Amino acid sequence: MISNVQAGNTAYLQQINSKDKKETTSVSEVKEMDKVESLKEQIQNGDYKIDTRKTAEAIAKDLI
Secondary structure, rough: HHHHHHHHHHHHHHOOOOOHHHHHHHHHHHHHHHHHHHHHHHHHOOOOOOOOHHHHHHHHHHHH
16 A cells, blocks of 8 residues: 555656656655654653554554
């Protein structure tokens, strides 16, 4: 399921010219790093809570 999304994103980015691709990639990387850093901080502080309902739904959909 995740690989399909990644493959779709790659195909989309290949259609964008190189100038737009560079701009898109840099913005995307910054957002991803901010999210990763935020999650790391939450885990270290013990504030991160797993959404068990959402996780269970995603697992169930993947199994079907």
